[in-house]
Amino acid sequence: MRPRAVVLVEGTSDQVALETLAERRGRDLDADGVAIVPMGGAQSIGRFLDRFGPRGLDVRLAGLCDAGEEREFRRALDRAGLEWLGFYVCVVDLEDELIRALGARAVEEVVEAHGELGAFRTLQKQPAWRDRPVEEQLRRFMGSGGRRKIRYARLLVEALELDRVPRPLNEVLARVT
Numbered sequence: 001m002r003p004r005a006v007v008l009v010e011g012t013s014d015q016v017a018l019e020t021l022a023e024r025r026g027r028d029l030d031a032d033g034v035a036i037v038p039m040g041g042a043q044s045i046g047r048f049l050d051r052f053g054p055r056g057l058d059v060r061l062a063g064l065c066d067a068g069e070e071r072e073f074r075r076a077l078d079r080a081g082l083e084w085l086g087f088y089v090c091v092v093d094l095e096d097e098l099i100r101a102l103g104a105r106a107v108e109e110v111v112e113a114h115g116e117l118g119a120f121r122t123l124q125k126q127p128a129w130r131d132r133p134v135e136e137q138l139r140r141f142m143g144s145g146g147r148r149k150i151r152y153a154r155l156l157v158e159a160l161e162l163d164r165v166p167r168p169l170n171e172v173l174a175r176v177t
Contacts (some may be wrong), residue, residue: 003033009063073087095149097139104138
């Protein structure tokens with residue numbers, strides 16, 4: 001089935017976070033004709049705009065990117081002749097948005113509830129991370145190890161109060177309503 005709207009995201013953790021948020025809000029993205037498509041990195045945005053934009057399937061587009069990738073997204077949108085409308089930037093990245101929304105203590109509680117507090121404490125003791133703010137340590141922890149980033153995308157969204165969802169996540173889903 002051809003989607004009526006596509007949300008382009010950098011990676012699978014972004015996809016999982018948005019799908020989890022939609023689930024929590026009682027939205028069936030498939031039934032709504034919305035596909036959340038991980039691109040495997042921001043450098044692929046041009047190819048995906050060609051596929052889903054006016055030169056391709058011509059569906060409604062939205063997107064989510066990290067602050068460090070905003071320029072790449074803007075250039076690709078300009079090249080495709082598309083406006084920035086519907087594309088949203090996470091201040092640093094998805095994990096940073098979720099950590100700020102929940103607060104570091106609540107994130108540590110989620111990490112503890114899933115049996116990884118010891119591993120997190122080990123990271124905190126490492127010389128390179130010892131003096132960093134706990135929020136940076138948490139971001140690093142989530143970005144390390146196998147599929148941790150993807151797993152915590154779901155867990156942190158599940159732990160959020162729905163009135164504290166970070167703006168970029170709220171807005172990108174609202175765009176494809």
